[in-house]
Amino acid sequence: MTTTSRWRALTHHHLFWPVAVLIALLLVNVPFTPDFFSINMTDGHLYGSLVSIVLFGSPLILVAVGMTLVIATGGIDLSVGAVVAITGALTCSYISDQADQNTLSAVFLAMGIGLVAAVVCGLWNGFLVARMGIQPIIATLIIMVAGRGVAQLVTDGQIITVNSEPYKLIGGGYWLTLPFSVFVVAAVVAVTVALTRRTALGLLVESVGGNAEASRLVGIRSTRIKIMVYMFCALCAGIAGLMISSNTSAADGNNAGLWIELDAILAVVIGGTSLLGGRFSIGGTVVGALVIQTLTTTIYTIGVPTQTNLVFKAAVVIVVCLLQSPKFRAKVFGAKGLKGPRRDAAPVEPAPAPDAAPKMEVSR
Amino acid sequence: MAEPQPVLEMTGIVKEFPGVRALSGVDFRLFPGEIHALMGENGAGKSTLIKVLTGVYSLDGGTITLDGESARFGSPLQAQQAGISTVYQEVNLCPNLSVAENIFIGREPTRAGRIQWKRMRKEAAELVDRLGLDIDVAAPLSSYPLAVQQLVAIVRSVGTGARDGAGLGTKVLVLDEPTSSLDRDEVLELFRLMRQLRDEGVAILFVSHFLDQIYEVCDRMTVLRNGTLVGEHLVRDLDQVGLIELMIGKALDQLEELHEHQLRSDLGETLVKAEGLGRTGGIAPFDLEINKGEVLGLAGLLGSGRTELARLLFGADQPDNGRVTIGGKQVSMSAPNDAIAAGVAFCSENRKSEGLVPDLTVRENIILALQAARGWTRPIPASQRDELVARYIKALDIRPADPEARVGRLSGGNQQKVLLARWLITQPKLLILDEPTRGIDIGAKTEIQKLVVSLSEDGMSVLYIAAELEEVLRLSHTIGVLRDRRLVARLTNGPEITTSKILETIASGEHQ
Numbered sequence: 001m002t003t004t005s006r007w008r009a010l011t012h013h014h015l016f017w018p019v020a021v022l023i024a025l026l027l028v029n030v031p032f033t034p035d036f037f038s039i040n041m042t043d044g045h046l047y048g049s050l051v052s053i054v055l056f057g058s059p060l061i062l063v064a065v066g067m068t069l070v071i072a073t074g075g076i077d078l079s080v081g082a083v084v085a086i087t088g089a090l091t092c093s094y095i096s097d098q099a100d101q102n103t104l105s106a107v108f109l110a111m112g113i114g115l116v117a118a119v120v121c122g123l124w125n126g127f128l129v130a131r132m133g134i135q136p137i138i139a140t141l142i143i144m145v146a147g148r149g150v151a152q153l154v155t156d157g158q159i160i161t162v163n164s165e166p167y168k169l170i171g172g173g174y175w176l177t178l179p180f181s182v183f184v185v186a187a188v189v190a191v192t193v194a195l196t197r198r199t200a201l202g203l204l205v206e207s208v209g210g211n212a213e214a215s216r217l218v219g220i221r222s223t224r225i226k227i228m229v230y231m232f233c234a235l236c237a238g239i240a241g242l243m244i245s246s247n248t249s250a251a252d253g254n255n256a257g258l259w260i261e262l263d264a265i266l267a268v269v270i271g272g273t274s275l276l277g278g279r280f281s282i283g284g285t286v287v288g289a290l291v292i293q294t295l296t297t298t299i300y301t302i303g304v305p306t307q308t309n310l311v312f313k314a315a316v317v318i319v320v321c322l323l324q325s326p327k328f329r330a331k332v333f334g335a336k337g338l339k340g341p342r343r344d345a346a347p348v349e350p351a352p353a354p355d356a357a358p359k360m361e362v363s364r
Numbered sequence: 365m366a367e368p369q370p371v372l373e374m375t376g377i378v379k380e381f382p383g384v385r386a387l388s389g390v391d392f393r394l395f396p397g398e399i400h401a402l403m404g405e406n407g408a409g410k411s412t413l414i415k416v417l418t419g420v421y422s423l424d425g426g427t428i429t430l431d432g433e434s435a436r437f438g439s440p441l442q443a444q445q446a447g448i449s450t451v452y453q454e455v456n457l458c459p460n461l462s463v464a465e466n467i468f469i470g471r472e473p474t475r476a477g478r479i480q481w482k483r484m485r486k487e488a489a490e491l492v493d494r495l496g497l498d499i500d501v502a503a504p505l506s507s508y509p510l511a512v513q514q515l516v517a518i519v520r521s522v523g524t525g526a527r528d529g530a531g532l533g534t535k536v537l538v539l540d541e542p543t544s545s546l547d548r549d550e551v552l553e554l555f556r557l558m559r560q561l562r563d564e565g566v567a568i569l570f571v572s573h574f575l576d577q578i579y580e581v582c583d584r585m586t587v588l589r590n591g592t593l594v595g596e597h598l599v600r601d602l603d604q605v606g607l608i609e610l611m612i613g614k615a616l617d618q619l620e621e622l623h624e625h626q627l628r629s630d631l632g633e634t635l636v637k638a639e640g641l642g643r644t645g646g647i648a649p650f651d652l653e654i655n656k657g658e659v660l661g662l663a664g665l666l667g668s669g670r671t672e673l674a675r676l677l678f679g680a681d682q683p684d685n686g687r688v689t690i691g692g693k694q695v696s697m698s699a700p701n702d703a704i705a706a707g708v709a710f711c712s713e714n715r716k717s718e719g720l721v722p723d724l725t726v727r728e729n730i731i732l733a734l735q736a737a738r739g740w741t742r743p744i745p746a747s748q749r750d751e752l753v754a755r756y757i758k759a760l761d762i763r764p765a766d767p768e769a770r771v772g773r774l775s776g777g778n779q780q781k782v783l784l785a786r787w788l789i790t791q792p793k794l795l796i797l798d799e800p801t802r803g804i805d806i807g808a809k810t811e812i813q814k815l816v817v818s819l820s821e822d823g824m825s826v827l828y829i830a831a832e833l834e835e836v837l838r839l840s841h842t843i844g845v846l847r848d849r850r851l852v853a854r855l856t857n858g859p860e861i862t863t864s865k866i867l868e869t870i871a872s873g874e875h876q
Binding site: 279 | 704710740
């Protein structure tokens with residue numbers, strides 16, 4: 001195997017472009033913030049830009065991981081932002097009603113109430129999509145709009161603040177020198193990967209998303225799988241909701257998780273999962289979410305004026321998406337490839353599995 | 365004898381897909397005024413070669429020379445503008461528009477930005493007339509049968525590139541399986557048009573699975589096997605047996621074997637029993653029994669209810685009335701799961717839309733049915749899975765023999781084998797095969813038919829649907845005849861049953 005073939009195998013890996021973009025974005029920060037990569041230990045806690053990116057990106061990663069599975073079944077879930085708000089509202093209002101907000105059992109119960117509500121939202125979405133056959137974008141629009149109303153109903157239209165040390169830990173606390181949310185995210189990602197790849201769930205989800213009718217005829221209970229996936233997505237959004245409200249010690253029915261669904265969808269797409277459904281990549285989604293969070297951080301550190309930062313974000317996203325398109329890469333970088341014999345053509349479909357690439361190097 | 369200059373010359377064509385080398389150094393040439401057949405089994409590289417030629421795929425190596433000049437097509441449009449037109453198996457036209465509009469779509473004659481409708485109709489009528497066709501160009505395309513639509517597609521493509529609509533701009537016309545859904549008279553009309561175009565100097569590349577048609581209309585043929593060139597021959601120099609041997613790369617003895625095979629006569633007890641099973645708009649209520657180890661063939665015209673009957677037996681559609689017992693137990697048939705649990709497997713005639721998940725790998729597609737039956741919580745252990753998949757890839761000779769290859773990349777015959785493997789792995793009691801040999805080459809066809817025979821010998825019941833009566837007759841113990849969505853007769857196969865006898869039954873609608 002030659003160096004070029006190794007390089008090809010690397011560039012054709014499905015995580016190559018997302019990771020490349022992430023690294024590039026991180027490097028952009030260095031001229032503006034020379035100590036961007038430095039991490040300091042203060043009071044037994046690690047601080048630094050990288051730590052903040054992971055800390056502030058945690059809710060997005062959670063939501064995006066759930067979204068990945070929904071998108072893999074060929075659906076989409078617009079309601080995650082509202083679910084974030086509902087969970088935060090229910091949990092905070094329960095905690096704020098307690099005489100002693102620091103009681104562990106009460107905090108656990110409050111979180112349980114919030115998460116159950118989230119899962120119920122997911123059940124409703126799944127029911128509408130899988131049982132009633134409503135288009136996912138419409139079905140989840142219902143909770144996207146109505147859910148904010150529910151959250152406000154719970155909080156009486158107010159911003160509920162809590163003062164609970166144990167609750168503060170989830171989104172704002174530290175454990176073993178790292179933000180506690182990092183552990184939550186790691187646990188959820190690990191559970192998701194295990195759930196999809198250690199069992200056959202991932203295969204069945206990809207099958208349903210790849211060809212729904214063929215999946216029905218092969219005996220896959222796609223209704224059940226879809227409902228499960230929507231519930232899981234809502235659960236992830238619920239945990240994100242706990243994190244966000246814990247970080248600010250407040251539940252804001254109006255603004256908590258606002259537009260997070262769009263960032264999450266974007267993260268999934270940057271991570272290489274097709275919106276058409278089928279194959280998905282949890283690892284890609286995590287990188288995608290980190291790209292978006294890094295982008296947000298970068299906008300602040302390089303001092304893009306606030307009024308133009310959405311335009312800046314859009315421009316970067318367009319570049320990322322173009323870089324990921326094999327067609328675009330063939331057009332732009334194709335001329336260079338012509339020099340190498342018979343190596344210029346980009347595959348018609350997205351990058352092949354990494355282990356398939358070396359087999360092409362037959363006679364060279 | 366000095367050979368004329370070829371209009372198209374492809375040299376050393378290479379096309380690779382991840383893990384697959386679809387074409388390795390294929391040479392191909394096409395002379396003006398000839399009908400040239402491109403022959404080969406499924407997966408031999410015919411479609412890939414055509415797609416490289418017409419700009420659908422980019423080239424990984426080799427050169428294309430058109431009219432003596434080097435050419436490279438980045439898109440079908442570029443190829444079209446250079447004078448290479450293609451008509452595919454499925455008609456890609458707009459049925460709601462008129463014939464004239466379809467012929468001129470995308471290159472309507474305009475003046476000052478406005479379409480000159482009158483001129484368009486006039487020129488379309490002239491073109492149709494000149495090609496000896498009797499078609500009213502003002503009528504909507506949908507008012508014509510599929511065969512005529514196909515002819516319109518050809519008229520459209522030979523008209524492309526013509527500057528004033530009068531001449532033919534096309535130098536090369538590619539016809540990819542244009543005859544697969546036409547009846548005999550329609551095929552003759554198509555051939556007449558092809559011959560006329562040939563006589564006007566158009567080079568025609570013709571792909572068909574029907575060998576008789578090749579010998580009827582073609583002048584020269586190029587044979588591919590496994591992505592390499594096997595030979596180029598004048599049709600009159602190579603007989604059918606020789607051609608088939610070239611295509612499959614082995615002698616015909618193995619094909620003969622099947623013809624001499626004796627159907628197993630000692631059938632087991634009743635396995636499947638349907639009573640009054642029917643569905644409004646699908647098929648009238650029918651009674652049916654299938655014994656263990658029996659091959660029940662269904663014969664009937666397209667749309668006579670063959671597929672509908674099969675789908676009811678699988679629970680793919682829900683019956684309005686009647687009941688099904690399998691192995692003595694009643695099965696509700698409210699969903700495919702019920703039938704699968706009772707040991708029924710169903711290979712749909714629509715491999716792509718109802719069978720495979722193109723994005724998934726060969727391995728994933730093969731284990732899908734078994735995994736679905738086990739549920740998501742009990743994955744098949746990796747070692748057992750790999751062993752099963754390897755065994756079936758080998759047994760059915762799936763190519764490429766790479767479990768990681770994406771199914772969407774495989775040829776039709778190999779996709780069919782993947783589908784078969786998926787169900788065989790579940791060890792069904794009744795295997796329903798709906799048109800398993802459609803659109804696949806003679807080698808794979810024979811393999812699949814041999815497989816059916818051996819499965820039946822091992823005690824598996826098979827419901828076999830095929831448009832070719834010979835195929836049904838060869839394999840079946842019993843033949844169910846359908847007509848107008850009704851099961852009209854059940855014939856026990858024997859020496860007195862012939863294709864003409866079956867045809868008579870279909871025609872008369874009753875058992876004689």
